[in-house]
Amino acid sequence: MAEEIKANVTLNLEGLMCPMPVVRISKAIKDVVVGEVIEATATDPGVLIDIPAWARTTGNEVIKIEREGKIVHFFVRRLK
Amino acid sequence: MVKEKGNGTTIIVMSGDMDKAIAAFNIAVGAAAADKETNMFFTFWGIKAIQKGNFTGKSLFGRMIGLLNRGGISRIGPSRFNMFGLGRWMFKVMMKNKNIPSLEELRQTALDLGVKLWPCQMSLEVMEIKADDLIEGVQDSCGVAAMLEMSDRSKQTLFI
Numbered sequence: 619m620a621e622e623i624k625a626n627v628t629l630n631l632e633g634l635m636c637p638m639p640v641v642r643i644s645k646a647i648k649d650v651v652v653g654e655v656i657e658a659t660a661t662d663p664g665v666l667i668d669i670p671a672w673a674r675t676t677g678n679e680v681i682k683i684e685r686e687g688k689i690v691h692f693f694v695r696r697l698k
Numbered sequence: 699m700v701k702e703k704g705n706g707t708t709i710i711v712m713s714g715d716m717d718k719a720i721a722a723f724n725i726a727v728g729a730a731a732a733d734k735e736t737n738m739f740f741t742f743w744g745i746k747a748i749q750k751g752n753f754t755g756k757s758l759f760g761r762m763i764g765l766l767n768r769g770g771i772s773r774i775g776p777s778r779f780n781m782f783g784l785g786r787w788m789f790k791v792m793m794k795n796k797n798i799p800s801l802e803e804l805r806q807t808a809l810d811l812g813v814k815l816w817p818c819q820m821s822l823e824v825m826e827i828k829a830d831d832l833i834e835g836v837q838d839s840c841g842v843a844a845m846l847e848m849s850d851r852s853k854q855t856l857f858i
Contacts, residue, residue: 635798637727641807644731675732 623681623693625657626650632661632689639665640672647678647696655681660690669694706735706852710845713858714743714767715777716786716801722858723747723804729854730811737848738808739840741818744858745827747771747805748815748836760826767825770833771801809835816840816848 629646631639639660646656662668666683669692673680683692707729711722722738729736740748751770755761779785793800799807809815817832819839829839849855 633797635796637724637731637804638799638807640731641727641811644733644811672728672732675734 623655623657625693626654627656629656629658631658631665634660635662636664636668640668643669643672643694644676647676647694650696652696652698655693655695657693658691660692661688663690665690665692703735704851704853706737706848708845708848708852708855709736709738710855710857711738711740711744711747712742713777714746714774716774716789717776717778718858719744719747719771719774719801720804722856723801723808725856726808726813727804727811730808730813734853735851736808736811736813737816737852738813739816739818739845739848741821742825743767745817745821745825745832746774747801748817748832749827750831750833752831754828754831755826757826763825764827771805774801805833816844818845 627646627650629642631642634642639662643656643658650656666685669683670680673694678697679695681693681695683690709722709726711719713719726736726738746767749770751768751773753764753768755764775783775786776789790800815836817836817839819841822839
């Protein structure tokens with residue numbers, strides 16, 4: 619990682635399947651203020667497409683999302 | 699986050715099949731998680747998904763339907779491979795092993811996220827199902843005008 623992303627909240631979504639990861643993220647994003655970042659890990663590979671789609675629909679930002687073996691690791695910033 | 703007007707999701711649930719009910723609740727939960735105003739309108743066989751599961755019906759035919767259609771959401775079988783309940787049990791086991799939320803969990807999640815579940819008054823009437831036979835948290839029964847109004851506020855209207 620070239621630069622460290624600072625997360626305000628960390629979420630473990632490992633083991634959860636569709637639609638629970640987006641449910642948990644949408645709940646978590648309401649608990650942070652605008653500009654804050656949620657870091658999460660998941661094992662559902664669908665999350666790679668689903669979280670960016672959810673972010674576009676809700677107007678939030680996926681700073682980074684990548685697969686690290688079986689884990690999908692991502693950062694979401696609340697924008698509104 | 700404010701729900702945008704005219705950006706909702708309306709799902710009409712006509713099917714009483716497990717697979718289709720899972721799809722309907724899954725979409726509803728996804729829409730609600732994306733902050734869309736989400737309404738589900740349950741009609742005909744779909745009503746079973748919001749029944750408590752007790753016996754229903756008054757007349758002979760009504761009680762026959764109540765007997766054949768008893769058990770509520772946990773007794774909903776898949777549209778294929780049900781095999782008198784064996785298929786239902788098989789799918790439940792497979793879903794559980796893969797940590798996929800059950801219909802009951804999906805329905806509870808939908809309610810927790812503010813999805814509104816509307817029973818169709820005409821279906822309740824025909825099948826002799828009373829408001830008391832429906833689970834806690836459902837809306838008042840309504841008809842096609844209410845459903846169309848929900849649809850007017852939605853970007854997607856799905857019929858399942």
